[in-house]
Amino acid sequence: xSLAPQCSLNSVSNGDKDGVVIDCDVRELYYGKFKAxxxxxxxxxxxxxxAFIGPSGCGKSTVLRCLNRMNDLVRGxxxxxxxxxxxxxxxxxxxDPVAVRRYIGMVFQQPNPFAMSIFRNVAFGLKLxxxxxxxxxxxxxxxxxxxxxDEVKDKLHDSGLSLSGGQQQRLCIAxxxxxxxxxxxxxxxxxxxxxxxxxxxxxxxxxLKQNFTIVIVTHNLQQAQRVADKxxxxxxxxxxxxxxxxxxxYGETRQIFEDPVEKYTQDYISGRFS
Amino acid sequence: MAETGTxxxxxxxSITRAPTAFEKHGNTAFRLASYLFxxxxxxxxxxxxxxxxxxxxxxxxxxxxxxxTGTKWDPNTKEFGVLxxxxxxxxxxxxxLVLGTLFGVAVAVYLSExxxxxxxxxVLKLFGVQFHPFWxxxxxxxxxxxxxxxxxxxxxxxxxxxxxxxxxxxxxxxPLCQWFQVKLGWxxxxxxxxxxxxxxxxxxxxxxMIMPTIAAISLNSLLAVPPKLRQAxxxxxxxxxxxxxxxxxxxxxxxxxxxxxxxFGRALGETMALAMLIGNSNVISWSLFSPGNTLAALLxxxxxxxxxxxIGVLMFAALILLGITLLVNVVGAFILDKASSxxxxxxx
Ligand SMILES: Nc1ncnc2c1ncn2[C@@H]1O[C@H](COP(=O)(O)OP(=O)(O)OP(=O)(O)O)[C@@H](O)[C@H]1O
Ligand SMILES: [Mg+2]
Numbered sequence: 001x002s003l004a005p006q007c008s009l010n011s012v013s014n015g016d017k018d019g020v021v022i023d024c025d026v027r028e029l030y031y032g033k034f035k036a037x038x039x040x041x042x043x044x045x046x047x048x049x050x051a052f053i054g055p056s057g058c059g060k061s062t063v064l065r066c067l068n069r070m071n072d073l074v075r076g077x078x079x080x081x082x083x084x085x086x087x088x089x090x091x092x093x094x095x096d097p098v099a100v101r102r103y104i105g106m107v108f109q110q111p112n113p114f115a116m117s118i119f120r121n122v123a124f125g126l127k128l129x130x131x132x133x134x135x136x137x138x139x140x141x142x143x144x145x146x147x148x149x150d151e152v153k154d155k156l157h158d159s160g161l162s163l164s165g166g167q168q169q170r171l172c173i174a175x176x177x178x179x180x181x182x183x184x185x186x187x188x189x190x191x192x193x194x195x196x197x198x199x200x201x202x203x204x205x206x207x208l209k210q211n212f213t214i215v216i217v218t219h220n221l222q223q224a225q226r227v228a229d230k231x232x233x234x235x236x237x238x239x240x241x242x243x244x245x246x247x248x249x250y251g252e253t254r255q256i257f258e259d260p261v262e263k264y265t266q267d268y269i270s271g272r273f274s
Numbered sequence: 275m276a277e278t279g280t281x282x283x284x285x286x287x288s289i290t291r292a293p294t295a296f297e298k299h300g301n302t303a304f305r306l307a308s309y310l311f312x313x314x315x316x317x318x319x320x321x322x323x324x325x326x327x328x329x330x331x332x333x334x335x336x337x338x339x340x341x342x343t344g345t346k347w348d349p350n351t352k353e354f355g356v357l358x359x360x361x362x363x364x365x366x367x368x369x370x371l372v373l374g375t376l377f378g379v380a381v382a383v384y385l386s387e388x389x390x391x392x393x394x395x396x397v398l399k400l401f402g403v404q405f406h407p408f409w410x411x412x413x414x415x416x417x418x419x420x421x422x423x424x425x426x427x428x429x430x431x432x433x434x435x436x437x438x439x440x441x442x443x444x445x446x447x448x449p450l451c452q453w454f455q456v457k458l459g460w461x462x463x464x465x466x467x468x469x470x471x472x473x474x475x476x477x478x479x480x481x482x483m484i485m486p487t488i489a490a491i492s493l494n495s496l497l498a499v500p501p502k503l504r505q506a507x508x509x510x511x512x513x514x515x516x517x518x519x520x521x522x523x524x525x526x527x528x529x530x531x532x533x534x535x536x537x538f539g540r541a542l543g544e545t546m547a548l549a550m551l552i553g554n555s556n557v558i559s560w561s562l563f564s565p566g567n568t569l570a571a572l573l574x575x576x577x578x579x580x581x582x583x584x585i586g587v588l589m590f591a592a593l594i595l596l597g598i599t600l601l602v603n604v605v606g607a608f609i610l611d612k613a614s615s616x617x618x619x620x621x622x
Contacts, residue, residue: 076395101509114525128512
C-alpha cells in the first residue's frame with residue numbers, strides 16, 4: 001500500500017490515536033436492498049483483543065468481514081463509511097482488496113483447511129507472498145505458536161483433513177499467522193470445538209496478543225470476559241421495519257460487563273433477552 | 275409453548291404406527307426390481323461383447339496379430355489391417371481431448387466463478403437498475419441460459435457437426451494451416467498440407483462435441499467445492515487466479531478427471547462426424563494436417579458393401595474398438611481411485 005489515501009477519520013474520540021490500528025466507521029452497509037448494519041464506529045487498538053458480542057443476525061460477522069474487505073465478494077454489497085487501517089482508507093478506489101487481506105488475516109467459524117498436506121496448508125500464505133526464505137522454519141514457527149506442532153510434527157505431509165476438528169482449527173490459525181499479518185480477525189473460532197479445545201485456543205489468543213491485534217466475534221460471553229480487553233455490543237434495530245444491526249456500546253470489557261451504560265447491553269449480558 | 279408440548283405427546287393424539295405388511299413388501303419388491311434392472315444392464319453389456327466376439331472369431335483365427343499390425347485394407351486382395359485406424363482413433367481422440375478439456379474447463383470455471391453474473395450486475399449498476407424486480411434477476415438468468423446453451427451443444431446431431439466441419443471449419447483453418455506448413459514444416463506435426471479433410475478439422479469438431487460433457491461435469495464438481503475453502507483462500511489474500519489454480523481446481527480435480535475420461539470414451543466411439551471429416555485414408559502420420567481414418571469411421575464406411583467374409587473382419591475391428599474404450603475407462607477408474615485415496619474427506 002504505497003499510495004496511501006489519507007484517512008479522514010481523525011477525530012478519534014478516545015484520544016490515543018497511535019494505539020488505534022483499525023478505525024472503523026460503518027455508516028450504512030447493504031446486502032442488495034437489505035440494510036444490514038448502520039452507525040457502527042469501532043476503534044481497534046493495537047496489541048489488544050477486541051470482542052464483538054450480540055444476538056444472532058445483528059451483523060457481528062458483517063462488521064468483522066468489513067475490516068478486511070471480505071464482503072466485497074458478495075454481489076450487491078454496498079458500503080458507506082470508512083475503514084482506516086494504519087491511517088489508510090482501505091475502501092478507497094486505489095486500494096486492492098487482495099492486498100488488504102494480506103495485512104489483515106482471518107480465521108473462520110468452521111475450520112477450513114485445504115485438501116492438501118498440513119505443511120502445504122501452512123505454507124500457502126508464504127507462497128502467495130512470494131516468500132523466498134526458509135519455509136520449513138516459518139511453518140514450524142507458526143505451528144508452534146498455534147500449539148499444534150507437537151501433535152503434527154511427525155506427519156506434516158499428511159492431509160490437513162486427517163486432523164480432528166479442534167486440530168484443524170488450530171491449523172487454520174497457524175496458516176493465518178504464518179505470514180505475520182498485523183491484525184487477525186476471528187469469527188466465532190471456537191463454536192465448533194469442545195470446552196478443552198476452546199480453552200486452548202483462548203490461551204493461544206492471549207499469547208498471540210503480544211504480536212498481533214486480534215478481533216474476535218463470539219457468542220460466548222464468558223469467553224469475551226476471559227480474553228477480550230475491549231468489547232463491542234451490537235444489537236438489531238427493528239423499529240424502522242428492517243432488521244438493521246448497530247453498535248450499542250463499546251468500551252473496556254470490564255466496564256461493559258460490570259457497569260454497562262445502555263439498558264440493552266445490561267439486558268443482554270444478564271440474559272434477559274428472549 | 276409448554277402446553278402444546280404436552281398435547282403433542284399425549285396418548286390420544288399420536289398418529290404413529292408400525293409399517294403395514296403392504297408397505298414392507300412394497301419395500302422388498304422395489305429392492306428386487308432395482309437389483310434386476312441393474313444386473314440386466316451388466317448382462318446386456320456382456321451379451322453385446324459376446325455376440326461381437328463370436329462373429330469375430332473366424333477373422334481372428336485367420337488374421338491373428340497381423341490384423342492389428344497390418345496397414346492395408348483391401349477387400350479385393352483380402353488384405354486387412356487396422357493399425358492406421360487404431361492410430362487415427364487415438365490421435366483424433368487425444369487431440370480432441372486436449373482442445374476440449376481446455377475449452378470445457380475454462381467454460382466451467384467461467385460459470386462457477388459467476389464471472390458473467392458479476393459482469394451483467396456491474397452493467398446494470400451503471401444504469402442503476404441492479405435491484406430492479408426484472409432486470410435484477412438478469413445476471414442469474416443469463417448464467418442459467420449460458421449453461422443450457424452449452425448443454426444444447428451436446429444435442430446437435432453428429433451429422434450436422436460433420437457438415438459444419440466440412441463447410442465452415444475446413445475453409446476457415448486452411449489458410450492458417452498453410453502458413454504453419456510453410457513456416458514450420460520441419461516440425462513433424464506440421465509436415466503435410468491440409469488438402470481438405472484431415473486430423474485437425476476432425477479433432478476441432480470432435481472437441482466441440484465433447485466439450486459440453488467436460489464442461490457440465492466439471493461445473494458440477496467445481497460448484498461442489500465447499501465455499502469455505504474459497505473463503506479461506508481469499509481470506510489469506512489470494513487473488514482470484516491463485517484461488518482458482520491453487521485451491522478450487524485441485525479440490526475439484528477428481529470430478530474433472532472423471533469428466534475427461536467420459537469424454538475420451540465418447541470421442542473414441544464418435545462415428546459420423548469423423549467419417550465425414552477425417553478423410554478415410556489408411557495413413558499413419560504425425561501431421562495434424564494429414565488425412566487419416568478411425569475404427570468407427572472404418573466400420574461405418576464398410577459395413578454396407580461388406581461381403582460374407584468381411585463381416586467377421588469388421589466384427590474384429592469392432593471388438594478392438596470396444597477393447598480400447600474399455601481399457602480407457604478401466605485405467606481411468608484406476609487412476610481416479612489412486613488419486614483420490616490421498617484426499618479422503620475433501621468434501622467434509
Ligand atoms: N452474504 C450475504 N448476503 C445477504 N445477506 C447477508 C449476507 N450475510 C449476512 N447477511 C445478512 O446480514 C445480517 C447480519 O448477518 P451476520 O452474519 O453479520 O450476523 P451475525 O451477527 O454474525 O449473526 P450470527 O451470530 O448468527 O453469526 C443478517 O440479517 C443476514 O441475513
Ligand atoms: Mg456470524
